[in-house]
Amino acid sequence: MGDKHTSILICMGTSCDLNRSRRMKDLIETEIKNRGLENEIEVTTTSCLGHCGEGPNIRVEPEDVIYHNLEEKDIPNFIEEHFIKGNLMEKYVLTPSENDKSIPTMNEIDFFKHQRLLVLRNRGRLEPDSIEEYIALDGYKALSKALFEHTPESIVEEILNAGLRGRGGAGFPTGRKWKICRDAKGDVKYIVCNADEGDPGAFMDRSILESDPHSVIEGMIIGARAIGASKGFVYVRDEYPLAVQRIKTAIEQAEEYGLLGDDILGSGFSFSLKIVRGAGAFVCGEETALLSSIEGKVGRPRQRPPFPVVKGLWRKPTNINNVETWANVPHIIRNGAEWYSNIGTEHSKGTKIFSLVGKVNNTGLVEVPMGITLREVIFDIGGGIPGDKKFKAVQIGGPSGGCLPPKMLDIPIDYDQLVKAGAMMGSGGLIVMDETTCMVDLARYFTKFLYEESCGKCWSCREGLRRMLEILTKITEGEATEDDLETLKDLAEMTKYASMCGLGQTAANPVLSTLKYFEKEYILHVRYKRCPAKVCKSLINFYVVPERCTGCQRCVAACPTGAIKGPRSEPHNIDQSKCIKCRACYEICKFNAIEDVIVDAIVIK
Amino acid sequence: MIKFRLNGLEVQVEEGSTLLEAAQFYGFPIPTLCYHEGLSNWGGCRLCIVELKQGDRSRIVSSCTYPAQDGLEVFTNSEKVVKIRKTIIETMMATVPTSKIVQDLASKYGVHQVRVNVENKDCLMCGLCTRMCIEQMDGKAIGLVGRGDSLKITTAFDKKSETCRLCGGCMYICPACQIRCIGPNIEKDGPICNACANLEPPCLDYFDNMMCYMDPCVACELEADRPPKK
Numbered sequence: 001m002g003d004k005h006t007s008i009l010i011c012m013g014t015s016c017d018l019n020r021s022r023r024m025k026d027l028i029e030t031e032i033k034n035r036g037l038e039n040e041i042e043v044t045t046t047s048c049l050g051h052c053g054e055g056p057n058i059r060v061e062p063e064d065v066i067y068h069n070l071e072e073k074d075i076p077n078f079i080e081e082h083f084i085k086g087n088l089m090e091k092y093v094l095t096p097s098e099n100d101k102s103i104p105t106m107n108e109i110d111f112f113k114h115q116r117l118l119v120l121r122n123r124g125r126l127e128p129d130s131i132e133e134y135i136a137l138d139g140y141k142a143l144s145k146a147l148f149e150h151t152p153e154s155i156v157e158e159i160l161n162a163g164l165r166g167r168g169g170a171g172f173p174t175g176r177k178w179k180i181c182r183d184a185k186g187d188v189k190y191i192v193c194n195a196d197e198g199d200p201g202a203f204m205d206r207s208i209l210e211s212d213p214h215s216v217i218e219g220m221i222i223g224a225r226a227i228g229a230s231k232g233f234v235y236v237r238d239e240y241p242l243a244v245q246r247i248k249t250a251i252e253q254a255e256e257y258g259l260l261g262d263d264i265l266g267s268g269f270s271f272s273l274k275i276v277r278g279a280g281a282f283v284c285g286e287e288t289a290l291l292s293s294i295e296g297k298v299g300r301p302r303q304r305p306p307f308p309v310v311k312g313l314w315r316k317p318t319n320i321n322n323v324e325t326w327a328n329v330p331h332i333i334r335n336g337a338e339w340y341s342n343i344g345t346e347h348s349k350g351t352k353i354f355s356l357v358g359k360v361n362n363t364g365l366v367e368v369p370m371g372i373t374l375r376e377v378i379f380d381i382g383g384g385i386p387g388d389k390k391f392k393a394v395q396i397g398g399p400s401g402g403c404l405p406p407k408m409l410d411i412p413i414d415y416d417q418l419v420k421a422g423a424m425m426g427s428g429g430l431i432v433m434d435e436t437t438c439m440v441d442l443a444r445y446f447t448k449f450l451y452e453e454s455c456g457k458c459w460s461c462r463e464g465l466r467r468m469l470e471i472l473t474k475i476t477e478g479e480a481t482e483d484d485l486e487t488l489k490d491l492a493e494m495t496k497y498a499s500m501c502g503l504g505q506t507a508a509n510p511v512l513s514t515l516k517y518f519e520k521e522y523i524l525h526v527r528y529k530r531c532p533a534k535v536c537k538s539l540i541n542f543y544v545v546p547e548r549c550t551g552c553q554r555c556v557a558a559c560p561t562g563a564i565k566g567p568r569s570e571p572h573n574i575d576q577s578k579c580i581k582c583r584a585c586y587e588i589c590k591f592n593a594i595e596d597v598i599v600d601a602i603v604i605k
Numbered sequence: 606m607i608k609f610r611l612n613g614l615e616v617q618v619e620e621g622s623t624l625l626e627a628a629q630f631y632g633f634p635i636p637t638l639c640y641h642e643g644l645s646n647w648g649g650c651r652l653c654i655v656e657l658k659q660g661d662r663s664r665i666v667s668s669c670t671y672p673a674q675d676g677l678e679v680f681t682n683s684e685k686v687v688k689i690r691k692t693i694i695e696t697m698m699a700t701v702p703t704s705k706i707v708q709d710l711a712s713k714y715g716v717h718q719v720r721v722n723v724e725n726k727d728c729l730m731c732g733l734c735t736r737m738c739i740e741q742m743d744g745k746a747i748g749l750v751g752r753g754d755s756l757k758i759t760t761a762f763d764k765k766s767e768t769c770r771l772c773g774g775c776m777y778i779c780p781a782c783q784i785r786c787i788g789p790n791i792e793k794d795g796p797i798c799n800a801c802a803n804l805e806p807p808c809l810d811y812f813d814n815m816m817c818y819m820d821p822c823v824a825c826e827l828e829a830d831r832p833p834k835k
């Protein structure tokens with residue numbers, strides 16, 4: 001921020017970028033220039049605000065309000081109203097909800113209020129491509145502390161005491177991993193940052209790399225010093241062009257400032273960092289597959305032990321941590337282990353970033369302290385389920401995570417509790433589902449994803465997933481028998497226990513957790529050939545309920561095949577032979593007059 | 606020497622041994638399919654799984670790739686292992702029902718029913734042929750390509766391999782595809798090309814190449830009724 005009176009900070013994360021924030025910035029700049037205000041108002045880009053559903057997000061300082069969904073034609077009005085007349089342009093200001101139109105500052109809005117920012121502390125404040133701004137915001141302070149006040153051993157000690165656990169999913173204590181790697185024999189040691197985030201619906205790592213790349217680099221330099229590594233790799237997927245570009249710029253800047261390279265800050269410690277771009281295989285997020293990929297081989301997991309910390313890249317000790325784990329390190333070193341371990345629960349310390357997506361009002365990136373309940377995340381921060389739909393399940397931990405039902409909403413988010421509930425922390429995707437989601441279809445979708453992404457080496461994973469997919473497809477088509485459910489369980493068990501790597505061992509989770517919590521729905525599909533969520537096409541038949549139909553003809557217009565007929569103001573009729581079960585009529589009807597054969601009448605014991 | 610417990614028995618093996626080698630040495634049978642003494646350990650078929658117990662915790666690993674370590678508690682035939690092994694054999698039977706080796710496994714381990722769709726595939730993707738080609742024959746003609754449902758064994762870029770010397774090693778070691786070499790009219794014509802091992806394949810009279818993974822693929826089966834070349 002310069003010495004100007006006010007600043008307009010335009011979010012330039014991927015989702016806002018896609019919502020034309022770059023063009024918006026040009027237009028705003030032109031408008032300001034036209035009015036001769038360029039000495040009064042500063043326009044800059046900033047890192048992701050996390051409120052990704054309604055971009056582009058524009059934050060105005062010092063008022064600290066957020067404008068969203070701003071339309072291009074209203075930019076002159078926006079400048080006029082806000083900056084000349086001094087009024088807020090209420091149409092576009094972010095308000096708590098549709099009913100509550102009060103205008104709070106950014107940190108008073110529910111979405112932001114309940115979050116605890118640690119890794120994302122610079123969000124909305126930092127220009128990601130500027131190392132000067134990062135340094136101005138206490139950046140690289142931890143590095144100088146680690147270089148001049150700590151010994152490598154005391155850094156490891158600090159991380160151990162802080163209780164930091166790997167944010168990539170399994171939650172292995174980071175300090176212990178560093179210690180093993182430090183003690184491992186080897187002339188050369190490597191560290192790797194795992195930014196191969198392949199889960200559908202997850203974008204935490206991308207956002208960190210895009211918003212605050214220097215915090216990851218700083219964490220890695222500290223880690224390298226603690227472990228004694230001389231070379232590091234950032235393995236980032238090529239599908240994240242903005243993240244690749246930002247981390248590349250950040251590495252170049254750090255090299256220029258003497259923070260990377262030989263003799264860092266005159267301490268005698270040398271460390272260099274290289275970017276490796278992944279080709280987009282989901283399995284390459286598994287650490288041993290990732291190492292194979294860096295070595296230039298096929299991204300296929302290998303046997304552990306020996307673990308990468310003992311024999312990793314090119315058979316040398318290699319420490320792999322997730323982006324978020326690395327980004328946590330500078331905070332621990334700067335503020336001390338004790339400060340850090342005060343956040344969170346007994347066995348899970350610190351904060352966790354989740355990407356909140358699906359059927360929830362506020363989608364985006366949220367950072368919350370460990371131990372917060374799922375209910376708080378989904379209803380307080382996420383603002384609940386849109387429309388008057390009921391909450392049905394939340395999938396936590398990506399494709400291989402589990403689906404938790406409403407009764408599990410009050411469990412605290414920590415590594416061990418989630419595993420106990422049949423899900424896992426994963427890298428932190430939270431997909432919220434409402435009653436219109438069919439759990440069998442969902443399990444089928446994720447099983448298909450995992451089957452396509454399985455490396456194919458283990459019979460149990462490749463064939464287990466293929467056979468499960470076969471049975472799930474049969475269930476959604478209404479051709480399965482109850483014996484198939486038993487087979488499905490056996491196959492899931494085989495996949496879970498007999499597979500070698502993390503992908504295979506968790507690949508059965510979508511099936512196992514839906515079978516555990518939503519068995520009724522499976523039985524409805526198998527025994528009664530019904531899909532209560534009205535998703536599985538072979539199992540639904542839409543009818544018009546004559547008593548409710550007002551004959552408004554909205555469905556007639558919506559039907560793509562002309563299957564609905566009926567004169568205005570009289571109950572319509574659906575021609576079953578023409579109906580393709582696209583749900584268009586069901587969704588457009590305001591009177592709930594389109595129904596499947598009544599499902600609720602069936603009671604399952 | 607490394608000391609650990611195998612099925613409750615205190616055993617000692619040399620450093621660097623795998624659990625499978627240890628179990629074989631002490632006479633505990635463990636079924637294998639993708640394992641071969643002359644080749645590197647792959648761990649793909651998962652038949653050789655054993656259970657490792659540590660207090661209340663247990664996990665299942667493939668014994669052919671897992672190194673023996675001090676203090677392990679290994680069970681080669683625990684209830685869990687046997688159940689999962691049966692499911693594996695069952696799915697193998699469903700996928701490659703014509704393989705003699707898989708049939709024998711099913712009979713030995715008491716798999717009496719197949720509950721999933723029966724297919725007639727001719728490959729288990731066990732990788733024996735690719736390892737044979739690379740490690741023993743120094744051929745590098747074939748390899749595993751792709752992942753998930755597009756995983757297949759083929760030559761580089763699906764083109765006729767220039768490094769293949771038609772040695773037949775891949776066919777010799779394959780646990781599933783002997784059927785190809787027998788051909789459809791075994792009684793009348795005799796086997797087509799099970800002579801690959803002695804390097805005088807009779808099907809060369811009929812076809813340009815006898816290699817199943819070469820162009821044309823599966824020559825003996827697909828083009829069995831093509832008239833002789835000469």
